[in-house]
Amino acid sequence: MTDLQLYIKNFFDVNDELLYEIASRFVPRQVNKGDFLLKQGRQCNQLSFIKSGLVRIYTNIEDKEVTQWISTQGYFVTDLASFTFNTPARWNLQTLTDCELYTIEKDSYNQLIDVVPEWLQLEKLFIAKCFIILEERVNRHLFMTAEERYNQLMEQQPELFNQVPLQYLSSMLGMTPETFSRIRKKQLG
Amino acid sequence: MTDLQLYIKNFFDVNDELLYEIASRFVPRQVNKGDFLLKQGRQCNQLSFIKSGLVRIYTNIEDKEVTQWISTQGYFVTDLASFTFNTPARWNLQTLTDCELYTIEKDSYNQLIDVVPEWLQLEKLFIAKCFIILEERVNRHLFMTAEERYNQLMEQQPELFNQVPLQYLSSMLGMTPETFSRIRKKQLG
DNA sequence: TGTCAAAATTGATATATGTCAAGAAATCAG
DNA sequence: CTGATTTCTTGACATATATCAATTTTGACA
Numbered sequence: 001m002t003d004l005q006l007y008i009k010n011f012f013d014v015n016d017e018l019l020y021e022i023a024s025r026f027v028p029r030q031v032n033k034g035d036f037l038l039k040q041g042r043q044c045n046q047l048s049f050i051k052s053g054l055v056r057i058y059t060n061i062e063d064k065e066v067t068q069w070i071s072t073q074g075y076f077v078t079d080l081a082s083f084t085f086n087t088p089a090r091w092n093l094q095t096l097t098d099c100e101l102y103t104i105e106k107d108s109y110n111q112l113i114d115v116v117p118e119w120l121q122l123e124k125l126f127i128a129k130c131f132i133i134l135e136e137r138v139n140r141h142l143f144m145t146a147e148e149r150y151n152q153l154m155e156q157q158p159e160l161f162n163q164v165p166l167q168y169l170s171s172m173l174g175m176t177p178e179t180f181s182r183i184r185k186k187q188l189g
Numbered sequence: 190m191t192d193l194q195l196y197i198k199n200f201f202d203v204n205d206e207l208l209y210e211i212a213s214r215f216v217p218r219q220v221n222k223g224d225f226l227l228k229q230g231r232q233c234n235q236l237s238f239i240k241s242g243l244v245r246i247y248t249n250i251e252d253k254e255v256t257q258w259i260s261t262q263g264y265f266v267t268d269l270a271s272f273t274f275n276t277p278a279r280w281n282l283q284t285l286t287d288c289e290l291y292t293i294e295k296d297s298y299n300q301l302i303d304v305v306p307e308w309l310q311l312e313k314l315f316i317a318k319c320f321i322i323l324e325e326r327v328n329r330h331l332f333m334t335a336e337e338r339y340n341q342l343m344e345q346q347p348e349l350f351n352q353v354p355l356q357y358l359s360s361m362l363g364m365t366p367e368t369f370s371r372i373r374k375k376q377l378g
Numbered sequence: 379t380g381t382c383a384a385a386a387t388t389g390a391t392a393t394a395t396g397t398c399a400a401g402a403a404a405t406c407a408g
Numbered sequence: 409c410t411g412a413t414t415t416c417t418t419g420a421c422a423t424a425t426a427t428c429a430a431t432t433t434t435g436a437c438a
Contacts (some may be wrong), residue, residue: 030301059328066332081321084314090324113310120309121302125273127316132270134323135257135279139248141330142363143255159379165415172329175407181417335425354385368425370387379438386433393426404414408409 004028004063007074012122022073022117025109026102030061036079037093037101042083045106050075053099056168067171070096070164071159080127092147096164146175150183192240193217196263201311208286210305214298215291226266226282226290231269233278234295239264242288245357246280254359259285259353261346269316285353335364340374 001009001016005023008014014022017072026049031037038044048055053076058067068091069075083106084087095170112119140149150173160169170180190198190205194212197203201365203211215238220226227233229248237244244266247256257280258268271278272295301308329338339362343350359369 030246061332064332068328068331080317081324113363119314124309124313124316127313127320128269128273131316131320131323134320134327137327138323138330139255139257141327142360143253144251157225167415171331176396177291177416177420178397182395187416356385365426366386367388367427371425374387381438382436384433384438386431388429388431390429391427394424396423397421397431400417401416403414405414405421407412 004049007049007051009027010074011076011126014116014118014122018116018118022119023102025112026104028100030100031095031099031101033095033098035099037095038079038082038089038091040067040090040092041088042082044079044085046103047076047078047083047106047109049102050077050101051102053101054096054163055099056096056164058094058096058168058171059091065171067168069172070160070168072160080130096168130159141174146173146179147183147186149173149175150180151187155188192239196238196240199263200265200315201305203311204303207305207307211301211308212291214301215293218264218290220284220288220290220294222284226283226284227268227271227278227280229279229281230269230277232275233268235292236267236272236295236298237293238263238291239266240289240291242290243285243352244288245283245285245353247283247357247360248280254360256357258361259349259357261349269319285357330363333370335362336372336375338362338364339369340376343376 001019002023003027004008005019008023009019012022020155023118028051031053037046037048037055049072052073054073054075055071057069057071059078060066079089079091079093081087117120140152144152153169153173166180167177168186170177173180175183190208191212193209193221196210198208199207200210203315217240220242226235226237226244239260239262241262243262245256246258246260246266247254249255266282268278268282270276288307306310327343342358342362346347355369355373356366359366362369364372
């Protein structure tokens, strides 16, 4: 079983045959640090799985960059709205490191419905999970302070703090780099 | 065509036959102001469509209530995590007014897959839309001030400001009732 | 309608976070 | 390795928002 198959099995509870059908449609590729998987306004026709590396999801708003999320090894990355509804992409997807990806094209993805009967169900459950995670995230912004959000990220994904420029983490948490830096100092000291 | 059918048609692009199959599984019911459709920790076995009235979605955190959302006429309301994955409900669903609902039970809902072949696809698209709306909402918390979030809500759902206790709106926007009140005064005066 | 409880407002003040500018540290290209 | 560039940190200060306490207003209902 390839690493991709193992990872997919982690997300979708499927038997080996279906696993093969799914995994075989993903094409491995390497991209360099700083490359864009997608640019805002374009059409998103790919879904990528990150074998290694980091991808930043961000958007330009009033000449500022707002980092929505950092996608890490073992996770998928795409612009769901554009990929699903063929709307212009709202996010830029840019690698923060050299990355090894497995990428599936939209056409190939949509054919999965015909080949894997369970696919729609799996897909629904997957998106539902994503929705639930986002609900939690909104909730954190409703009652947690910047410092509490910092601490929670530190608990949940400490590895990000070594690997990602801190300005992106601060943006993703909804605070300025200066505030982030001060909280950091306080927690370390 | 009943009002429910019209509304469902608004969410799901289906032909009349399917529409009937879907709508016929929803049972109309009346609930009084203050009633709970769901309590945190219980299992959520229902999805309701709001024909009229308002439902508050909130959670208790550290002896405070955090209002996640106010669901209004023409929309669905449930705890997606509990409804989909049979986990304990994270939200309380409480009516803010007398409500007319159309409610579907989980069992009946899940049978739709067998009766309406397109159901999984529709469901997937529906949840994807919800996900995208939440993404926008997270984004707003990353770069907008309390006042900007207030103004945006006022633009998008001005009717809420007459119909919903303002403390719930303030919580939903992630600010205190006092701050909400001051912003309100500023915008009115 | 009058009474009471809840909600909303207001003022005073505290705290958290943002802004701007400067300097230190880290990173990158050659 | 070195210089240049970017990122991070720090300080001083401004602003936004929270907190607490005291009214006022609203709304439910006896």
